[in-house]
Amino acid sequence: MPSKKALVRRPSPRLAEGLVTHIEREKVDVDRAMEQWEAYVEALRKHGWETVEVDPADDCPDSVFVEDTVVMFRNVALIARPGAESRRPETAGVEEAVAGLGCSVNWIWEPGTLDGGDVLKIGDTVYVGRGGRTNAAGVQQLRAAFEPLGARVVAVPVSKVLHLKSAVTALPDGTVIGHIPNMDAPSLFDRFLPVPEESGSHVVLLGGDKLLMAASAPKTAELFADLGYQPVLVDIGEFEKLEGCVTCLSVRLRGLYS
Numbered sequence: 001m002p003s004k005k006a007l008v009r010r011p012s013p014r015l016a017e018g019l020v021t022h023i024e025r026e027k028v029d030v031d032r033a034m035e036q037w038e039a040y041v042e043a044l045r046k047h048g049w050e051t052v053e054v055d056p057a058d059d060c061p062d063s064v065f066v067e068d069t070v071v072m073f074r075n076v077a078l079i080a081r082p083g084a085e086s087r088r089p090e091t092a093g094v095e096e097a098v099a100g101l102g103c104s105v106n107w108i109w110e111p112g113t114l115d116g117g118d119v120l121k122i123g124d125t126v127y128v129g130r131g132g133r134t135n136a137a138g139v140q141q142l143r144a145a146f147e148p149l150g151a152r153v154v155a156v157p158v159s160k161v162l163h164l165k166s167a168v169t170a171l172p173d174g175t176v177i178g179h180i181p182n183m184d185a186p187s188l189f190d191r192f193l194p195v196p197e198e199s200g201s202h203v204v205l206l207g208g209d210k211l212l213m214a215a216s217a218p219k220t221a222e223l224f225a226d227l228g229y230q231p232v233l234v235d236i237g238e239f240e241k242l243e244g245c246v247t248c249l250s251v252r253l254r255g256l257y258s
């Protein structure tokens with residue numbers, strides 16, 4: 001049976017020093033962030049996900065955004081090379097965790113840079129954002145790693161937000177959802193549904209009709225409920241101050257068998 005494991009990583013005590021690129025810096029309450037993180041992890045568990053904690057990286061303020069450090073395709077874990085230098089030490093602990101879970105491991109190498117937040121998988125199609133964190137060499141290396149495994153890799157320009165998945169994610173039926181003002185090229189996606197809120201662009205597929213979403217997107221949650229989905233809302237406000245979203249706080253490992 002395919003596993004329902006999800007990697008998560010406890011926030012660093014230095015979280016408030018995390019990077020901010022496209023928004024104004026706001027003061028982060030680390031205690032509140034910790035409570036929000038616990039509730040996020042609990043929501044995953046409640047919906048059948050076994051959470052695996054990567055060893056904390058307390059010296060790395062952004063380490064809670066574990067999605068950026070690794071991209072999974074089938075049983076292969078492609079270890080990212082984050083575009084922001086301050087985030088590069090985050091990958092060592094993640095590599096150890098995925099190897100321990102039996103993944104095959106591959107790497108993005110210099111001069112490539114790639115953040116996991118730039119990679120959106122829909123079936124065997126792998127969209128990769130070329131933007132502030134992922135460069136052309138990173139895109140090429142991703143293609144070289146995943147195309148032999150059957151992936152169709154589609155590169156997407158990203159200039160208005162931090163990562164591709166800050167702009168778009170996808171519903172269980174593969175419909176891409178996004179907030180149009182944040183997108184460079186909506187026409188690249190075969191089936192696209194605009195959403196009314198920026199944070200409504202981010203869903204984590206919990207299984208079945210359940211969508212994990214940020215509480216800051218109530219109108220989008222209503223839209224999805226009206227389409228027959230079941231939104232599960234979590235407050236991730238402290239992480240949103242650092243350009244984080246629901247997607248970046250975990251990595252679901254669906255290609256492993258256990």
Ligand SMILES: NC(=O)NCCC[C@H](N)C(=O)O
Pocket residue numbers: 018019020021062065067068084087116117118162163165166242243244245247248
């Ligand atoms: N995948 C994501 O959306 N990651 C969010 C990363 C936020 C972090 N402050 C950063 O700038 O790297």
